[in-house]
Amino acid sequence: MKEGAEELKSIHTCTDCPWCLLFLGSLGGLGVLYGYGVTHGELGKLYHGIDYQGRICGLEGPEGVPGKPYLFWCMNSAMTAADVSLNLKDPVCVSSCPGVPSALGGSLYAPVPECKLVSASQQINSYKTMIIMNRYCFPDSSGLLKSAANSLESGLTSQHTERLLEQLSSIPAAWPVLLIAFFLxxxxxxxxxxxxxxxxxxxxxxxxxxxxxxxxxxxxxxx
Incomplete structure (x- = not known):
């Protein structure tokens, strides 16, 4: 038994040299494609905030907003410190997250100029925030802003849920195709x-x- 194993070991050679070369060539091709993607693409979309115009916060170039690396959700118009409601559909890029109290006191802070772009040119006060992942201005969950933080979190979750429900809603209309696909x-x-x-x-x-x-x-x- 031992002699047979030694014979098999002695005659064991690589039988897939051409495929090994093809595999190495494929890895090289993937490396070239990755380099092209890094050079000509925008990988920042994976880890940067994106504003209401689809621009990337903090990046240079026509698709970015240089010098403004943070994503901020403005308050809705005509809101007070006791009723903080956020505009979840139109986030903006800002240079720093709001954190300096305004003369109004309470939970309201100095206006963010970028919010005029999504609020019909109205001056809307901001609110106290904390930086999350060094990219997002998230409402400070203490005091009155706890409800705003919860609404932002639930709003972002509901947006993903709505997209999923929209996709699932097309299933009943396409049941003949799905049935044919199953049997096929x-x-x-x-x-x-x-x-x-x-x-x-x-x-x-x-x-x-x-x-x-x-x-x-x-x-x-x-x-």
Whole structure:
């Protein structure tokens, strides 16, 4: 038994050198695509705030707002310290988060000039905030602003929920297509098993070729 194992070990060699080279070439291609994305894309969208115009807070260039790295939600018009309501649909980029009390006292703070862009040119006071993730001006959860902080958190959650519900609402209208897709998937699954039993080698090569060609075409389309 030991001698047989030694014989197998002695004749064991790499049988996939061409595929190893292809794999290394694929890694190199992915590296080139990643470099192109970093150079010509905006990765800042992944970790920066985005204002009501779709611009990226704190970034240079036409798609960014340089010098204003924080995202701030303005108060709605005609609000007082006892009734703090936020405009969740139109956030703005600011150079610093509000934190200096105004002459009005209480929970209201000095106006944020950028809020005039989303409030019909009205001067609207701001409120005390704290910096979250070094990117967002979040309402200070102490005192009267606790309700504003809760409303902002629930509002952001509800926006994602609304998008999900909109997508799910299309399911009843598309039930014939989904039903056909279900039975087609079952049929193709059984056909794949039959093909795998009777022509395994051909099927494996075909799947690999289609995977490579499909990935190449998808990459070219996205590029």
């Amino acid at each position: 998937a079952v049929l193709l699954g059984y056909m794949y098993l039959v093909a795998l039993r009777h022509c395994t080698v051909l099927l494996i090569w075909l799947v690999m070729a289609l995977s490579v060609a499909g990935s190449a075409l998808l990459g070219f389309y996205l590029w």
